[in-house]
Amino acid sequence: MKETDPxxxxxxxxxNNEPAAVNEMVTRKLPRLLALASRLLGDADEAKDVAQESFLRIxxxxxxxxxxxxxxxxxxHRVVLNLCHDRLRRRKARPLTDEEAAALVDTSPGAEEQLDSQDRSDRMAAALAALPERQREAIVLQYYQELSNIDAAALMNISVEALESLLSRARRQxxxxxxDTPGLARPGRGKP
Structure with missing residues (x-):
């Protein structure tokens, strides 16, 4: 049986231009769009711009x-990834500042449970920001966006095997x- 699209x-x-439907879509999708764009871009303002453009496309x-x-x-998700890629290309590979790297940290309760101190959170954000773009994208899609390997690979236009290779290299890095940070050296099945 084919799964229906919710x-x-x-x-x-x-x-049909129903205002309540627009509000419901924003409520349903905005948190995940902002989280994805924030983690990939490291800039909350740019993430908001990406989310706004995504909703215009919707x-x-x-x-x-x-x-x-x-x-x-x-x-x-593909729209958000494309918009993030466009912005990252425009940056011309400049390194992230410490503030931008710190912005990559998910401050929701789930992330705080994983990272019990701000120092450790900052180290994780910096390590994530230091990953090559495609490895960071793979980690964010699987661990933070909680997409399956099949969905993440499809969004990245790569095979599942290529995704698993990216994830493996990213986890090693x-x-x-x-x-040297106790409790952070084991990105495995939970969030990295």
């Missing part, structure tokens, strides 16, 4: 959405960078 009905309502696409071709959530 967003199709909401998209149809947005396509509103433009809603009336024309063809269900069954792709899940809406997968399409939306994170372990190496965090080896």
């Amino acid at each position: 967003d199709v009905e909401l998209l149809a309502r947005i396509g 509103w433009r696409q809603a009336a024309h959405w063809r269900s069954g071709e792709a899940r809406f959530d997968t399409w939306l 994170l372990r190496s960078q965090l080896a």
